Amino acid sequence: MTTAQPRTQVMTQHRFGGPEVLTLEERPRPVPAAGEVLVRVRAAGVGPEDGQARSGSAPVYGEPPFTLGRDVSGVVEEVGAEVVGLRAGDEVFGLVDGGGHALHVTAPAGHFAVKPSTLDHVRAAAAPTAMLTAWQALIDIARVGPGTRVLIHAAAGGVGHAAVQLAKAEGAYVIGTARADDHAFLRDLGADELVDDTATDFTTAVHDVEVALDLVGGAYGPRTLGTLRPKGLLVCAVPGDLGLAPEEVEARGMRFAIVQAEPSADRLTKIAALLADDRIRLHVDAALPFAEAAEAHELGEAGGVKGGLVLVMPD
Known part of the structure; x- marks a missing residue:
């Protein structure tokens, strides 16, 4: 049987x-x-x-x-x-x-x-996806630290709000783009400076950025290059919709990287420690x-x- x-x-x-x-x-x-x-x-x-x-x-x-x-x-x-x-x-x-x-x-x-x-x-x-994407972009690739000027697009989203907190945990100065309705939420998470990109051209409001994390794609990548300082780094987490070629970035004296969340028990264990004591909420x-x-x-x-x-x- x-x-x-x-x-x-x-x-x-x-x-x-x-x-x-x-x-x-x-x-x-x-x-x-x-x-x-x-x-x-x-x-x-x-x-x-x-x-x-x-x-x-x-x-x-x-x-x-x-x-x-x-x-x-x-x-x-x-x-x-x-x-x-x-x-x-x-x-x-x-x-x-x-x-x-x-x-x-x-x-x-x-x-x-x-x-x-x-x-x-x-x-x-x-x-997992939110924290692993943020970790790989900001820690593994960008190696942000105290005082690093970081721009995060779509800062109130799943990856964005995790990235804001991770960057702050590393001592970075965080600038986020988000709707005005989300600004109080992001300030509570530690964002230093916020731009309502539905009402303001962020390229005129943000300058001298060392690391930018693009979570939008399309035209945001090329536009973000104007906010970077020389040799600044643009990290794109929307690989299917870059809006620009890597060689275009390099020709303008910037650096470029693509990030996509990858499984990793080791990274997740480190992330768990941040979540356990509410350093990241x-x-x-x-x-x-x-x-x-x-x-x-x-x-x-x-x-x-x-x-x-x-x-x-x-x-």
């Missing part, structure tokens, strides 16, 4: 399109391979990259069907062979290669770190039930989200 394989639920899609293409389905529960862990997801982030993949504007998962979701927080249910450092029952958060919008997900153990006990799953699920604009994933996508695409959007899984 064979035992039926346990089942789980996933939010999937069978065609590209708007939020309405997302459907909740039941599937066999995945089994961790060697070096992997099976995580019972408690909360999962919804970011701009999910909407781009869903619509097909950035088909990173190929043709449908597929399951979105990179940012997850949950509990390890099972570990595969050769896994060291994690065990069943550990509460973890991390970055997976898709499939996170599900009740269960498998991924390499090195994609996760132990979640701080002071951080709930909702806020932990908002952390991640804001979640809305936490919606898993079944309302389409509504979360609609909120994100409407714009104006402060911090992150998160799906909360049922018990």
Whole structure:
């Protein structure tokens, strides 16, 4: 007599399109391979990259069907062979290669770190992409430090508000672009100077910047070059929409880099320490039930989200 394989639920899609293409389905529960862990997801982030993949504007998962979701927080249910450092029952958060919008997900153990006990799953699920992008841009690439003048575009967004706080934690002087309605929020996070880029041309208001983090793309990259001091660094986190060529930047005496969040247990462990004692406070604009994933996508695409959007899984 064979035992039926346990089942789980996933939010999937069978065609590209708007939020309405997302459907909740039941599937066999995945089994961790060697070096992997099976995580019972408690909360999962919804970011701009999910909407781009869903619509097909950035088909990173190929043709449908597929399951979105990179940012997850949950509990390890099972570990595969050769896994060291994690065990069943550990509460973890991390970055997976898709499939996170599900009740269960498998991924390499090195994609996760132990979640701080002071951080709930909702806020932990908002952390991986935002914090890893900010860390790689500001710490690994730019090496910001005390007094570094840093410009952050879309400063109130998921990555932006994390970057503001990380730069401040390193002692930088932070200038942010954001709507006027978000300025009080960003001042509370430590921003030194703010520009309402919906009403003011930031290129006339901001000068002598050493490091700029572009979280908008398109024309923002070329325009931002005018705010940089000689040999200043422009880091773009919207690689599909640069708006300029690297050689153009170099020809103007500036430096250029592209950043995209990469899984790293080591970085996440360092990030966990910052989150544990509130040196960095991640804001979640809305936490919606898993079944309302389409509504979360609609909120994100409407714009104006402060911090992150998160799906909360049922018990």
